[in-house]
Amino acid sequence: MSRTIISTDSPADVPPALCERYGIRVIGLHVALGDKSFTDGVDIGPDDLYAYYRATGALPKTSAVSIAEYRDFFCALTADGADVVHVAFSSRLSATYQNACLAAGEVGRVHVVDSKSLTTGIALLCIYAAELAEAGKDANTIVHELEYRREKAVTTFLLDKLEFLRKGGRCSALTALGANVLGIKPQIVMRDGALTVGKKYRGRLETCQLQYVRDLLAEYEGRIDLSRCFLSHTAGVSDEQLRALQREVQRHAKFREVFVSTVGCTITAHCGERTFTLEFLCK
Numbered sequence: 001m002s003r004t005i006i007s008t009d010s011p012a013d014v015p016p017a018l019c020e021r022y023g024i025r026v027i028g029l030h031v032a033l034g035d036k037s038f039t040d041g042v043d044i045g046p047d048d049l050y051a052y053y054r055a056t057g058a059l060p061k062t063s064a065v066s067i068a069e070y071r072d073f074f075c076a077l078t079a080d081g082a083d084v085v086h087v088a089f090s091s092r093l094s095a096t097y098q099n100a101c102l103a104a105g106e107v108g109r110v111h112v113v114d115s116k117s118l119t120t121g122i123a124l125l126c127i128y129a130a131e132l133a134e135a136g137k138d139a140n141t142i143v144h145e146l147e148y149r150r151e152k153a154v155t156t157f158l159l160d161k162l163e164f165l166r167k168g169g170r171c172s173a174l175t176a177l178g179a180n181v182l183g184i185k186p187q188i189v190m191r192d193g194a195l196t197v198g199k200k201y202r203g204r205l206e207t208c209q210l211q212y213v214r215d216l217l218a219e220y221e222g223r224i225d226l227s228r229c230f231l232s233h234t235a236g237v238s239d240e241q242l243r244a245l246q247r248e249v250q251r252h253a254k255f256r257e258v259f260v261s262t263v264g265c266t267i268t269a270h271c272g273e274r275t276f277t278l279e280f281l282c283k
Contacts, residue, residue: 116153
């Protein structure tokens with residue numbers, strides 16, 4: 001039986017230690033700062049984006065992996081006869097899925113799954129797929145299980161401000177102004193591969209983050225897969241607050257593993273500083 005390699009796109013934000021632990025391979029999207037192009041997670045990180053924004057007032061731009069780049073990536077992974085299951089960034093947010101499918105058709109032995117998710121929601125699916133591969137499941141079985149499991153991913157995040165979303169064209173200036181004036185911290189929810197607005201919180205950010213955790217875990221109480229969860233964030237969330245959030249999560253749901261991680265360039269470019277997300281799978 002051929003071995004199966006799990007791969008994904010950089011917006012999955014799989015921490016390097018977990019990539020090594022589970023053998024997950026990652027290909028980076030592109031990030032443009034003015035006329036200079038970089039590869040997410042390779043030669044650019046979130047701190048570079050903030051520095052560029054502070055210096056220019058302009059947002060970085062992200063773009064999909066090309067078909068040719070996917071083809072080279074998949075060829076290298078399948079060179080020794082392995083199958084590949086590629087867990088792609090949501091098809092409704094990027095051309096990555098379409099490009100990966102076209103490249104997979106040329107290479108063969110590559111199965112592309114639309115995660116319908118982003119950031120560590122994808123990471124959870126990748127880890128699940130890697131565990132199936134380690135258990136000896138073939139690529140077709142893993143794809144089938146992922147297509148079921150992706151509907152169980154709870155992917156939401158809480159924003160501090162709408163500045164980056166507004167400048168990126170994801171919300172109107174009027175909406176952003178109203179939210180900022182009123183001190184609203186919006187919850188963004190991933191539904192069927194697209195982003196929608198969920199609950200709206202008001203008050204001190206740290207208090208809103210704790211309430212967001214309580215509300216989310218209460219909403220899914222009794223249905224949560226307690227294997228693992230991710231507490232992920234952009235810059236500006238203090239270590240002290242992360243410890244408080246982790247305690248709050250464990251108070252309401254006894255996850256066996258809680259991963260705390262920093263998200264990469266794609267989420268940073270669209271959400272800005274002090275964004276926080278709690279992500280898990282349901283049973």
